[in-house]
Amino acid sequence: MPDTVLAVTDVVAGYNPSLPILRGISLDVREGEIVTVLGPNGAGKSTLIKAIAGLVGITEGTVRFGARDITGLETHTLIRAGVAYVPQTENVFARLSVEENLALGSLHNSDAYDAQRRRVLDLFPDLERLGHLAAGKLSGGQRQMVAVGRALMAAPTLLMVDEPSAGLSPKLAQVVFSQLVQVRDSGVTILMVEQNARAALQISDRGYVLAEGQEKVHGDAASLLTNPEVGELYLGSKARYVRA
Amino acid sequence: MIQFVADGIVNAALIALGAIGLSMTYNILRFANFAQGEILTTGAYMTLFLVTVMGAGIGSMGPIAFGWPLLISIAFAIGATSLVVLAVDWLLFRQLRDKTASRITLIMAAFGVSLMGRNLTTLIAGGEPYYYDFYIPKSVEIFTGVKVRPDDLAILAIAVIAFVILFAFVNRTSMGRQMRAVAENPTLARINGIDVRAVIRWTWIIGASLATVAGALLGHNTQLRPEMGFDMLLPMFAALILGGATNLYGTILGAVVIGLTEALAVAVGLSGYRAAVTFMVMISFLVVRPHGLLGEKE
Amino acid sequence: MEGILSFLIFFLIFTSFYSLSSLGLNLQWGFTGLFNVGIVGFFAIGAYTSAIITGPAYPDTLIGGLDLWFPLGFIGAMITAGIAAFIIGFVTLRLREDFLAISTFGIAVSIQLVTLNFEALTRGPNGMYSLPRPLSGFFESRTLDNLLYLILCVAIIVVVYWAFERMVRSPWGRVLRSIREDEVAAAALGKNVFAMRLQSFVVGSSVMGLAGALYANFQGFISPADFLPIFTFQVFVMLIVGGSGNNLGALLGGLVVWGIWSGSDQLIASVLPPTIQTQAAAARIVFIGLVLALMLLYRPSGILRERRIVSSEARLP
Secondary structure, three states, rough: OOEEEEEEEEEEEEEEEEOEEEEEEEEEEEEEEEEEEEEEOOOHHHHHHHOOOOOOOEEEEEEOOOOEEEEEEEEEEHHHHHHEEEEOOOOOOOEEEHHHHHHHHHHHHHHHHHHHHHHHHHHHHHHHOOOOOOOOHOOOHHHHHHHHHHHOOOOOOOOEEEOOOOOOOOHHHHHHHHHHHHHHOOOOOOEOOOOOHHHHHHOOEEEEEEEEEEEEEEEEHHHHOOOOOHHHHOOOOOOOOOOO | OOOHHHHHHHHHHHHHHHHHHHHHHHHHHOOOOHHHHHHHHHHHHHHHHHHHHHHOOOEOOOOEEOOOHHHHHHHHHHHHHHHHHHHHHHHHHHHHHHOOHHHHHHHHHHHHHHHHHHHHHHHHHHHOOOOOOOOOOOEEEEHHHHEEHHHHHHHHHHHHHHHHHHHHHHHHHHHHHHHHHHHHHHHHHOOOOOHHHHHHHHHHHHHHHHHHHHHHHHHHHOOEOOOOOHHHHHHHHHHHHHHHHOHHHHHHHHHHHHHHHHHHHHHOOOOOHHHHHHHHHHHHHHHHOOOOOOOOOO | HHHHHHHHHHHHHOOOOOOOHHHHHHHHHHOOOOOOOOOHHHHHHHHHHHHHHHHHOOOOOOOOOOOOOOHHHHHHHHHHHHHHHHHHHHHOOOOOHHHHHHHHHHHOOOOHHHHHOOOHHHHHHOEEEEOOOHHHHHHHHOHHHHHHHHHHHHHHHHHHHHHHHHHHHHHHHHHHHHHHHHHHHHHHOOOHHHHHHHHHHHHHHHHHHHHHHHHHHHHOOOOOOHHHHHHHHHHHHHHHHOOOOOHHHHHHHHHHHHHHHHHHHHHHHOOOOOOOHHHHHHHHHHHHHHHHHHHHHHOEEEEOOOOOOOOOOOOOO
């Protein structure tokens, strides 16, 4: 049984303490897994990741990273602890070059900079030739690569990604998903939030479905793909969720 | 007529040195620091104090009417002024930031600090003008009809050296990168492990250091008065706006334009109005091109 | 007894100038969220306009000296201050709030330079003298004379206060407050955010100009040295102490802060030796700056909190 990398227990969180968005969420991520969090808009998926990252206040519950309690940890200490986060929007420094973006990723890992940079470039070979361009001038898919690449520069144990396929064409989205599988294969555990349920579940080990700030369904990815309850939560009907 | 260019460039160099700090606090701390003038003044008076304490005058280097004693005093004054600035941030601005104060509250606090600073200077040093040393500037004619003073060239050289060091720091060091990252997106910076508080400290230190140099050289070039930095505030803001608030190179370019404009105003007999002329130029830019010469369109 | 009464009347007249300016700032900043760092500029414009309109013709000025009836001076002051505000506001209100702060700062500096240098209009540093005092000459006693002027000032304040209270309770005021709270939402509802801010800015500045005119015609003599940045600072402190967003707070703040100011003035003048009086004056400013900093840190809402204003058209259940 692989170790639990991340354990979220009964977390209540929100931007405003009197108005919680997450109303008692529990989930866990085990070593080497890709776990996806799904759910309709407003369910609190992004808020969950932001709460783990310390950007949204947690009023109840705990978050454990390995043996360490990281509930309410200050955001800038997260990466040093081994948790990397790729937000959905504004996830690169547009005015800095690709190389500079990557260099910023390894602030706390500077000894291993060259080795890690090599690993990231092996994973995303395109980044090498884009090196000196300002990140803001890249296409959506390229920017996504920079964002994930930068997160990997810190050699994290856990990578949290918020909607990696957002704004990308289906073909590019597939590329991104296959890249995430490669990332996992290189030894990084992944917690992912996604709107594109089908494609995400196809690369995941397990999934959780959130709605209205609470976790409604969870299980291994294969069963979720054919679970009618999932379809209901998304589409509000008893339709089987077979189409992406 | 070209004389005004020579005069204007020196003016521009001093405005630029002071405006860099203004630009950095604007982009990284996200407020218009109305107390920036006071940092210049404090730097100038700290230098005066050190020159007096050292007792060796300000020295000379060939035809230049200042030398190592002044430069060493400036170096120490940089340290002293930085400490004062960090203390004020810690006592006031950081508390306000922690209470998520609005931009306007921060500006108001800066205004208060500015007023207090000017009056503290009057309190401690008195309101009459001071001089580092008495000297008679000798002009040298470099080509027909244009006279420059060796001191002006020295000031220019110091400013250029300062800018070269500044841009090397901003573009090539890790902290420089972190500062640029925070200026662009503080949340993403924190996600990447950047300690924004350390970045803020460096921002104050760099701004204060350059402002100290500006204040001391301004004091040497003219005189020291409690209002000296405050009088530079409008030109510095104008340089910031003209250049495009988000771009450091723009700030220097803006300072050049303002410096030349003020010198031109003096040359055509509008000396008393030169701050008003600066203001008109600034307003014109706000109307026509609010993102400045090198800034990004919003 | 007459001495104290005389002093009190004088004190209250000066309070009026400040309180009126404070009301104007409250409209701009308290209700609309506009940061006007150039209050003294508009005050000066009003003062000099009234001086030019109501003052005698001086031998060395080319313009002015119209020697007209004082209400024209007051109205003229409001108009010129309003026009200046319109120009500045038109240019900068579309931009970020810091740009308004910087621009209003610039205009105050520029106005000061104009008063110093444009001698054909303002007699430069020599100032303008022999400005007529409205309603004077009815009484022999100076005190009663001043009392009459005080009544005039208070009457004007009452009118402006009443007008402002009506304005903020009107539909216009409601929209203004919604703009201050959430500009994006207000714009989405189709409200012309820019126009409303401009209106607020112009009206507030006009009132500051009026205060300047009242000052000029009371003093009888004005010069550039009367209009220094400290005035802007004093008015802000008054509003912050009294309570921004509350018109009564604006008036109260004027009274309290001016009380502290002139009280300490008296103290310095009578207790301290003349040699350190400049230092003492500087110390007083440092102290006021500290008061401001402390208020911003610990009680930013002021003495009188902003009242929840119920609009005149709201129907209560």
